[in-house]
Amino acid sequence: MREPESKDTLTRREKEVVLELLDGGRVATIAELFGISPRTVSNHLKTAFWKLGVHSQAELIELARSDPSHLGLDEALSARSQLAQDELERRCTGAIERMIARxxxxxxxxxxxxxxxxxxxAALPLDPERRRDWRDWLELRARQDSGRGAGAASQHLVDEWRDSTAGTVERLQExxxxxxxxxxxDVLRSLGALALGVGTRLLGDASPGSVERELRMLDGFVAALAAPPGSERRPA
Incomplete structure (x- = not known):
């Protein structure tokens, strides 16, 4: 592979085609997106191959990912990343609102x-909608934990669950x-960690046997919190 030329040698359309290729686009879908023929897309790719000294789509993708700034793709990739982040947060806002309502x-x-x-x-992934909500929420948490700035939506859900559950535990103790x-x-930390583990495992295996086993474990933890018989207090 020869030394790639500078970013100025790729035309705007060639850069757009390369970006779509990086996103997993195929010649036919890229052609449909831009309203051009598949042959034209192929010609753009062939020209980019020649300019950049590569011989295949795989080599082009490797080069674009390893040195996007050299090809003038860094700003476009950053913008696309932000759009993806915004879309994730939009989906998560709805997911978190539903989880809090439950x-x-x-x-x-x-x-x-x-x-x-x-x-x-309440928020465990026990049906298709909740499974989608969980996947979005876990991705949001991962981005937040890795410092990629996912906003306060994820923490809001955690705070809401913590505050609501703490109040319930205190009332039940009274x-x-x-x-x-x-x-x-302490109850909150243990119950929260257990629910997170159960939910994550259910995303991987939602078979009836797995659901029954995980919920039985969760119910067993809650049952162990019960006060001894005869401790109930009647309202004054």
Whole structure:
């Protein structure tokens, strides 16, 4: 492969075709996108091959990814990355709103350990919509954890779940339904970590047996929080 020429040698259309190729586009789909013939797309690629000293789409993709600034693609790639980030956050906003609504509904039920079970299950990926929500949310968390700036949406969900569940644990302790020796924040950390692990595993295996096993483990944890029989307190 000969030394690639400078970015100024690629025309605007050639750069656009290369960008679509980097996104996984095929000649036919790129042609349809730009309203040109597949032959024209192929000609743009052949010209780019010659200018850049490569001999295949694979070599072109490797070069573009390894040195996008040399080919004048860095700004376009950055803009596309931001668009993808914006779209992810838009989807996650809806996902998180739905998850919070489920959590609030779970905590609104009659007092009892059932509230905690429902709260722990509320956002688990137990149906196709929740599975999509979870995948988006986990991707958002990954971007946030890696410092790529995903915004406050993910943390808002965590805070909402924590605050709602802490209030429920404290009320159940006051009612004598949850052990008094437990610190609500410790319960939250353990229950949150357990629910996160269960949800992540269910994304990989949502078979009936797996769902039953994971929910049984979650329910067992909640059951272990129960106060001894006879501890219930009647309202004054």
């Amino acid at each position: 959590i609030e509904e779970a905590h609104a039920g009659p007092p009892g350990l059932r509230q905690l079970r429902h709260a722990a299950r 009612a004598g339904l949850v052990r008094e020796d437990l610190e609500p924040r």
